[in-house]
Amino acid sequence: MNKTLLLLITLLALSCQKNKENLNLTQGLYISNVTIVTTEDGNYSPYIGHLVVEKGEIVYIGESEPSISGKFEQIDGTGKFIVPGLIDSHVHLTEVQGMLPHHMEKYPELTKEFNRQMPKSYLYYGFTTLINLGGISKEQIASFNLQPIKPDLYHTGYSGASVANGYPMNFAPEQYRFEAAPNFIFMESEADHIPDKFNPADHTPKAVVDRIKNSGGIAVKSYYESGFRGMSKLPVPTKSIMSELLDESHSNGLVLTVHGNSLEAHSFLADIGVDVIAHGLWNWEKYKDVPTDSLPLEIKETLDLQIQKQIGYTPTLTVIAGEEALADDAFLNIPELKKVVPKNLLEWYKTEEGQWFAKDLFGDFDVEEVHRIYGNIQAHAMLALKYLSDNNGLILFGTDTPSAPTYGNQPGHNGYWEFKLMEEAGVPLNKILSSATINNAKTFHLDSSIGSLKTGKKANMIIMSKNPLKEIEAYDAIEKVVIGGEIIKREDLEFKE
Ligand SMILES: [Zn+2]
Incomplete structure (x- = not known):
């Protein structure tokens, strides 16, 4: 090779390297x-x-x-x-929609089929990242991650940071609830109702957050819920517990996201300045019967504080819609469901046994009456969301799939439904897309790898x-x-x- 040609090739190679x-x-x-x-x-x-x-x-x-x-x-x-x-920052991958643990035990085949399809159903609707907000065991994480195709999964440790005997621990019988919630927070006022074998020192906000961090969680999930649907009044965290949870989360590089959907909860959490509220504000308490076309001043002021502090607001409108769906026989015949729900499970939902939660919730209620009640709650939820959207609040996409043992919240399908409800509420399409991408990624500190x-x-x-x-x-x-x-x-x- 002559020298000129060699030089030319070298120069060309060099210029190619420079050209990104x-x-x-x-x-x-x-x-x-x-x-x-x-x-x-x-x-x-x-x-x-x-x-x-x-x-x-x-x-x-x-x-x-x-x-x-x-x-x-x-x-x-x-x-x-x-x-x-897309990122859904509020899901629960630990259950089979519409079933209680005893149903899952009775029907292992339905459970297996559901768990095999579930990751694909999320992907079918474009969800490539899920954040499990609540308890999930090591085994459940491992078995999800063993699936050949699945979204990326992030979590909040082996249980949420619920106060002793508070929501959602209250659902489990007393003899099991403490084992089932290893990250419960000790509270003096509940001392008489906590088994002696649990050492209070292991259940301070600091001990709990350290444990969540060590189990690979990216966020801490806590709760402010005094009860609904006839529950007796539940214990809720004090200001000092919630503030400590926030400080400890931050010093561990974690995000504090808290369940709350009532005016009392949203105003408490806005005041503390938690990072994320895991639901919208739809339980207007004393304002529950006001007309659905204007915001009472107290609601507006609570939302203003959230906007000012840029607290993440997760609408989860399908919590309401997914319960209301149980009143409609037509829901189970939506053709799209066949693509994301195993056929045998869809069939089971239609049986008398599969209708258990619908019966529990609505009993002999008239369908019209169910729609009137839920319609009113949803109108309030949408009004609060629109206000937040119009005034540059920080909206985070999250569905809470499933929010209850309802078959109304199906993986993936529920996400698409949530998008449609957000649009119906008046959130512009650019904000809807940001809520499910960059907003979730930044808020949950995932933006160095995803979100854009x-x-x-x-x-x-x-x-x-x-x-x-x-x-x-x-x-x-x-x-x-x-x-x-x-x-x-x-x-x-x-x-x-
Ligand atoms: Zn939830």
């Missing part, structure tokens, strides 16, 4: 000519561009065509939209045939889901017998 857009891929994915819909700060400027992934990580995103070589798969994104994978489409982030993303900034139906017009660089066609996620 020349990518040599070994396990690549190239999505070309796609409309990129992503944000870092809530403002969207979609553009047609190109996206390159190598070994599960985004290595290029931009308007100009990259020069790539090596081994890669290509997707022509012409006419399509790409958005970051950016070089260096994990390739969790969805390709849609409709524009999610133009129509809510885009969330049901998903063509492909990419998780950690792996491409999955939506139809491959459907339930198949």
Whole structure:
């Protein structure tokens, strides 16, 4: 080889190295000519561009065509939209929808089928990240993660930080509830109702938060709930307990997210300044019968404080809708459910045994009356959400799937329903998308790896045939889901017998 040619080749190689857009891929994915819909700060400027992934990580995103070589798969994104994978920051993966533990024991096959389909059902609706808010055991985490395709799972430790005998510990019989809630908080006023074998020193906010951190949790889930549906008055955390939980969470780099849906809870939690309230404000207590078209001053002031402190607000409108669904025979015949719920389980829901919770909740109530009551609560929930949205509150997407043993909250399907209800409440589409991507990622400290489409982030993303900034139906017009660089066609996620 003559010297001039050698020099030329060397120069060319050097200039290629300098040119960042020349990518040599070994396990690549190239999505070309796609409309990129992503944000870092809530403002969207979609553009047609190109996206390159190598070994599960985004290595290029931009308007100009990259020069790539090596081994890669290509997707022509012409006419399509790409958005970051969706994050649901309030789910429970520990139960089978519509069943109590004794049902799951009686029907191990239904349970197995459900757990095999559940991760795919979340992906089917674009959810690539889930945060389990509440207890989950080591075994449950391991068995979820053993599934061949699944969303990324984050959690809040082996149990929530509930005060002794408070919500949701109250659901378990007294002899089991303390073992079932290893992270309960000792409270002086409950001392007589805590078995002696539990040492108060192991149940201070500090001890509990340390344990949650050590078990791999990213957040601490606590509760402010004095009871509903005829429960006797439950103990709730004191100001000093909640403030200590907040301080301890922060010194461990964790996020404090708290259950609360009443005016009393929201005002208590806004005052403390917790990071996230895990539900919207729909239990208006003394204002429950006011007209559904204007906010009472006290509600408005509580929301104003949350907006001012930028406390994360998780609407979870499907908590209400998913219970109300039990009053409608039509719900179980929604065709979409067949794609995300195993057939045998759908059939079981229709049996007398499967209708147990519907009967428990509504008994002989007239269907019209159920809709009137739930409609009123939902109207209040939507009004509070709209106010928060109009005034730049921090909205976090979360469904609380399932919020109760209701078959009305099905994995994935419930998320799409939540999107539609948020739109119905008057939240603009750009805010809806941010709530399920960048807002959740930033609030839960996951934004270094997910929440937006950016070089260096994990390739969790969805390709849609409709524009999610133009129509809510885009969330049901998903063509492909990419998780950690792996491409999955939506139809491959459907339930198949
Ligand atoms: Zn929940």
